[in-house]
Amino acid sequence: MKENLYDLSANIIYEVADKEKTSIEVTMPEKLSFLELKYGKPTQISLPKPKKSDEKCLYQGILFDSIDDSYSTVWSLFLASLYHSGGHAAVSDYSVYQKWYQRKSPILASQAIKFVEDIRVQEYLKTRYSNPLKNIEMIKFSCELLYNKFLKNILESNEKNRTQHAFRNKIEHFRNEVKESITNNDTPENRIKLADEIYKNRYALGMWEYPFCDNIKPTNFTKYLKYLKLNPTGEFRHYANELGNMWIDEIKKEEKMMEKYKKYSEGLRFDKIKLAPENLGKFFQLRVDSTNFIKKIRSQVSNVTNSMEDPNTEDYGYIEMQKAVQAVASESQGISYFEQDQELRYEESWAIVMDTSASMKIQFQDLQKFLMCIAEAADKINYKGGKWSIHGFSNDFVLIKDFKEKYDDRIKARIGGMNSSGLSFVPDAMKLATRMLEDDINERRYLFLITDGYMMGYHEIDEEFQSAINLASKAGVNVIAIGVPDGMSKYFTVSFPHTEIRKTVANFVRAYTSVAQQYM
Structure with a gap:
């Protein structure tokens, strides 16, 4: 049973990745704001912890108005980031794209690769973690509903709304084609081909990321995500609550520990x-x-x-009768018949x-x-x-x-x-x-x-x-x-x-x- 936030988080990542612990470095840097993944040997996963600010909570660039009201939402996003990270550690191999990546815009090329690899992670989770994936899909759906409301608020006319809706349908159609291609033919050659298609059709990358993903760049929509409300289910709910409870418990323990060491350091x-x-x-x-x-x-x-007594002699303590009889009968000097009564x-x-x-x-x-x-x-x-x-x-x-x-x-x-x-x-x-x-x-x-x-x-x-x-x-x-x-x-x-x-x-x-x- 894991007893603290880091232990449980790292354990979930290692379990999902199904790899040796030496191949993945999991860190929780104090000042980190967004999830970071760096691929190589080892894979480096840097997790941002939710930050308490008075009665508010900051996570992945989203400032939620109330810690209590956003509790299940924040820890659902955090847990989703663990499955997302572990999935990437399991299946993503960026060396496949190394030659293709050369002479391309680093930012756009990285986003195209990430798009392909995110689909592969989803397929990986689908075969192993049905309840977590179901909850992750619900997070995506809830974010998309919010995004629709966000667009409706910023678009001035129905005509602009219809134009935007048609454009988004085109993007969705293209993305579905990529997903289908990866699902049916997950080979290094096809991954490179799809990354190239996405690179050329960069509009398909979209303007925002789901708030459990890595390397997020904040947008105007990020602030709007504070209205996100999530109600996890099943095993996913259990772990989300456990992570949150550990976080609260650790904040209290760390505050107490810091007070003690402040006195020692006077x-x-x-x-x-x-x-x-x-x-x-x-x-x-x-x-x-x-x-x-x-x-x-x-x-x-x-x-x-x-201690004063020599533990190698063992010739003190209470006599253990059965061993004493054996020692006398065998005339052996090698059998100790004393039971030590002290450490x-x-x-x-x-x-x-x-x-x-x-x-x-x-x-x-x-x-x-x-x-x-x-x-x-x-x-x-x-x-x-x-x-x-x-x-x-x-x-x-x-x-x-x-x-x-x-x-x-x-x-x-x-x-x-x-x-x-x-x-x-x-x-x-x-x-x-x-x-x-x-x-x-x-x-x-x-x-x-x-x-x-x-x-x-x-x-x-x-x-x-x-x-x-x-x-x-x-x-x-x-x-x-x-x-x-x-x-x-x-x-x-x-x-x-x-x-x-x-x-x-x-x-x-x-x-x-x-x-x-x-x-x-």
């Missing part, structure tokens, strides 16, 4: 606190190259003992903080893979009562995983969505992470700082760095620095430089083991 110099963008496809692309490292770090870190590990709190500034660009992808490895290890060993978080920083502080959040596909998508830019406020990131750890009841606290050690952004940054080190020390926080030069080792509990991910994983396991076992 007196610090970050320009803003923000959520990381999401890209689950990129996460899985990175994971393909990191599978062995993930297995290694999960296995080795989970075997680290941080072998004390719970810990981890704050993982990664530098995402411009100076990290060269080694960023490598350390992003390492971050993925350490996240998997954190999830493995802190699943009972330990807490762990991930954050990024530059001159902004980026929320990736809060202590209270589950390590699910949304968090993985945030790791995949990280990018490198900006200045490097290392001291401020350390102070914020230390404040978080101070609030936690676990006594064993770790700050894992992933950085190249190059700090820049304001004049007093060196003094603030020393202040951050002192604050962590007083709070009993162990700072393990990954990626810093050897000359900075005196500042941290343990530190080591980054050369390649294999060595960095091995060095991390050694560093963590040495610090964890200091408590024994």
Whole structure:
């Protein structure tokens, strides 16, 4: 069961596309206004989220007057965009048109190709998703009814109305011929031929797009779409409502989370606190190259003992009589007959903080893979009562995983969505992470700082760095620095430089083991 808007949206797209997650990158950029599709390897799908503006709602360039009244309409359009995007990821291959596309108007040629591919998507959905397609067809019909009213309002006379009606009939006839041709003969050669016919008869492209489609250009009619009223049915209605409920729930949670981090960041110099963008496809692309490292770090870190008892002896606890009898009868020293009455590990709190500034660009992808490895290890060993978080920083502080959040596909998508830019406020990131750890009841606290050690952004940054080190020390926080030069080792509990991910994983396991076992 998917529990958040990004997870469910991406899952619907992957299901419709029926392709590996590594082949599709799904993102939800905060400032995006219109759905964007970019074809290639991988296919890139950028989804705009509905935006709340007082009591109004903005989606795909349409400003609906009331969030409540437009609820089913907005989320029907959003869900339709997921099926539309997933369908394109499944069937569209723009490389077919590459040679034909040359020496043509890029805008018109792209629109002609899109027209052909949209028909192919509709045929694809027809064979697999009857209820969603039925709802999508109803959306189209409702939009066309509105467009007729819109035309009636702007045309001055019945004569103009009749002329426009005749012209639209001609367009509709041409479009139906194209649809029939694609349905009966869906070959690369025929697609190119039809795209060429549409290019030459560009009037058939129309003046507006359905509001769930990609790469929309706003028109006067776009504003009129605020009067659209949709009542979805069946499975489509269920998912539309679920997406909308998740959106409302997430707005509340994010507002609460932002308030918490604003308090943690008081007196610090970050320009803003923000959520990381999401890209689950990129996460899985990175994971393909990191599978062995993930297995290694999960296995080795989970075997680290941080309590006085040695888990390898297992010679303490309550006697389990059946095993004791077996051990005596077989005279074997290899059978343990003690049942441990306490955990072998004390719970810990981890704050993982990664530098995402411009100076990290060269080694960023490598350390992003390492971050993925350490996240998997954190999830493995802190699943009972330990807490762990991930954050990024530059001159902004980026929320990736809060202590209270589950390590699910949304968090993985945030790791995949990280990018490198900006200045490097290392001291401020350390102070914020230390404040978080101070609030936690676990006594064993770790700050894992992933950085190249190059700090820049304001004049007093060196003094603030020393202040951050002192604050962590007083709070009993162990700072393990990954990626810093050897000359900075005196500042941290343990530190080591980054050369390649294999060595960095091995060095991390050694560093963590040495610090964890200091408590024994």
